[in-house]
Amino acid sequence: MAPLEPWQKVLVNxxxxxxxxxxxxxxxxxxxxxxxxxxxxxxxxGMIADPSALPQRVCDSCHYETAMTGSGLHSTLxxxxxxLEERGASQPEHDAARxxxxxxxxxxxxxxxxxxxxxxxxxxxxxxxxxxxxxxxxVDEKLSRVDHLAEIEAMRAAPDQEAMHTMFGNHCSTxxxxxxxxxxSQPNNVGGGFVQGHVxxxxxxxxxNCTACHGSRVGSEYLGKHExxxxxxxxxxxxxxCIDCHTGAEMHSPGSVCTQCHTEDEGIEKTQEAHRYAGxxxxxxxxxxxxxxxxxxxxxxxxxxxxxxACQVCHSVSYTxxxxxxxxxxxxxxxxxxxxxxxxLSFFIGKNPDSNYHRPxxxxxxxxxxxxxxxxxxxxxxxxxTFDLKPTWVYSTPHNIQKETxxxxxxxxxxxxxxxxxxxxxxxxxxVQANQDVxxxxxxxxxxxxxxxx
Amino acid sequence: xxSKLVSTLVVIVFILSACAPAxxxxxxxxxxxxxxxxxxELQSEAGECLACHIDKQRLIDTAKPEVVVEKESTxxx
Numbered sequence: 001m002a003p004l005e006p007w008q009k010v011l012v013n014x015x016x017x018x019x020x021x022x023x024x025x026x027x028x029x030x031x032x033x034x035x036x037x038x039x040x041x042x043x044x045x046g047m048i049a050d051p052s053a054l055p056q057r058v059c060d061s062c063h064y065e066t067a068m069t070g071s072g073l074h075s076t077l078x079x080x081x082x083x084l085e086e087r088g089a090s091q092p093e094h095d096a097a098r099x100x101x102x103x104x105x106x107x108x109x110x111x112x113x114x115x116x117x118x119x120x121x122x123x124x125x126x127x128x129x130x131x132x133x134x135x136x137x138x139v140d141e142k143l144s145r146v147d148h149l150a151e152i153e154a155m156r157a158a159p160d161q162e163a164m165h166t167m168f169g170n171h172c173s174t175x176x177x178x179x180x181x182x183x184x185s186q187p188n189n190v191g192g193g194f195v196q197g198h199v200x201x202x203x204x205x206x207x208x209n210c211t212a213c214h215g216s217r218v219g220s221e222y223l224g225k226h227e228x229x230x231x232x233x234x235x236x237x238x239x240x241x242c243i244d245c246h247t248g249a250e251m252h253s254p255g256s257v258c259t260q261c262h263t264e265d266e267g268i269e270k271t272q273e274a275h276r277y278a279g280x281x282x283x284x285x286x287x288x289x290x291x292x293x294x295x296x297x298x299x300x301x302x303x304x305x306x307x308x309x310a311c312q313v314c315h316s317v318s319y320t321x322x323x324x325x326x327x328x329x330x331x332x333x334x335x336x337x338x339x340x341x342x343x344x345l346s347f348f349i350g351k352n353p354d355s356n357y358h359r360p361x362x363x364x365x366x367x368x369x370x371x372x373x374x375x376x377x378x379x380x381x382x383x384x385x386t387f388d389l390k391p392t393w394v395y396s397t398p399h400n401i402q403k404e405t406x407x408x409x410x411x412x413x414x415x416x417x418x419x420x421x422x423x424x425x426x427x428x429x430x431x432v433q434a435n436q437d438v439x440x441x442x443x444x445x446x447x448x449x450x451x452x453x454x
Numbered sequence: 455x456x457s458k459l460v461s462t463l464v465v466i467v468f469i470l471s472a473c474a475p476a477x478x479x480x481x482x483x484x485x486x487x488x489x490x491x492x493x494x495e496l497q498s499e500a501g502e503c504l505a506c507h508i509d510k511q512r513l514i515d516t517a518k519p520e521v522v523v524e525k526e527s528t529x530x531x
Contacts (some may be wrong), residue, residue: 006517007513011507012507012508013508027503027504028503035503037502038502216530332524333524335523335526338527338528340528341529
């Protein structure tokens with residue numbers, strides 16, 4: 001995607017924008033700034049370039065029905081922290097600036113009352129000279145203030161937490177998406193800029209919004225950008241856009257899918273708050289293909305493998321995996337950057353690392369993610385102390401679905417085909433322990449081919 | 455007699471005019487609807503912002519030169 005010129009990024013399409021209900025609002029209602037000035041510097045004084053970064057301040061005041069309020073994974077990036085915490089990292093309850101602010105507030109408003117001896121002591125009249133009594137209640141109260149200080153100090157992040165917090169802010173948080181990153185502008189990590197002249201688009205642009213971030217894996221697979229590997233059938237044959245499957249309800253409210261049928265009184269928790277594969281599949285293939293594996297499905301393979309194989313095991317093809325990512329701050333420019341050791345196309349079937357009600361499959365396809373135990377060594381040593389508790393070959397849903405694939409041509413294109421199963425010999429020795437739960441010990445044996453194809 | 459009749463008419467007219475309702479210019483003043491004022495206000499507030507942001511040449515003239523940041527990351531992100 002070619003970057004926009006600086007003027008293109010901020011050129012408003014007057015007619016289209018003013019025809020939109022948002023065009024009826026004064027610019028300053030969302031952006032602040034000085035509307036009385038025609039000088040760029042003063043007009044932009046105090047301006048908020050992306051007011052939707054805090055949706056509860058602007059967007060949610062009208063769009064309460066979408067209830068984004070920062071709870072979606074695009075906003076919280078909770079999926080990253082879920083993985084990092086499973087590998088032993090932890091995030092601080094409060095960052096360093098918050099602690100200093102708390103201490104300053106305490107010292108200004110609470111801790112400045114101790115001004116003289118009489119605060120805690122009093123000298124009873126008509127008593128023997130030198131008699132000094134203690135105001136016990138006042139002392140207790142002042143001691144409790146000391147405890148408050150200790151409490152605040154206890155909130156201070158441990159060095160490892162502070163290191164991870166800094167790393168996250170420098171690198172991971174660049175993937176944070178505001179309302180405007182989907183509905184007004186291209187995301188900052190591809191240079192930003194209005195997509196349609198500041199028109200607030202109900203439907204994001206697939207290429208300028210969705211795959212602008214989800215490009216190197218999902219975008220390339222779906223659009224067929226890998227040589228000799230066709231794009232996803234949903235795109236090739238039906239020209240389906242991302243939102244045809246991933247609805248606004250899924251994007252805005254992680255619990256909305258469950259609550260379409262269940263009530264909160266039933267104790268249904270929001271599904272995708274921890275990571276995108278938590279809870280119900282949104283969407284599942286059966287959402288649009290309900291006949292698959294149903295009693296009236298005439299495809300014997302569907303009936304045989306239903307609930308044992310994820311759909312992608314038979315219907316996806318080679319997809320991108322990446323090895324070892326390391327992040328640093330550049331000595332030369334002072335900017336954060338990352339390096340991955342390599343990316344390559346592969347297709348491996350492995351055990352389902354998290355078999356559950358919504359994903360009961362025994363076998364799934366696995367993608368190697370660019371994780372390594374020393375990925376964050378620039379920020380501190382051993383920041384992922386339990387790295388081996390989580391696989392580096394992870395549950396995946398490649399977006400290159402085909403009706404016919406190399407592994408579903410015949411039964412034995414898969415059964416007995418060691419090339420497509422993640423066996424221990426295909427895993428780096430230093431990662432075998434982490435991937436114990438997904439490595440296939442014994443590949444399915446060959447079977448007798450049916451005499452007639454389905 | 456005639457002058458007496460004229461005087462009587464003048465007095466009657468004077469008395470009737472004193473009972474007449476007040477003139478209605480205030481009703482005309484209040485005809486300006488509140489919405490119109492609000493719209494005018496919003497458009498004038500947007501004026502300076504829009505005046506610049508719909509003007510391609512002005513945006514080109516006032517744009518800060520973009521610093522080309524050397525891409526240091528390597529591999530799939």
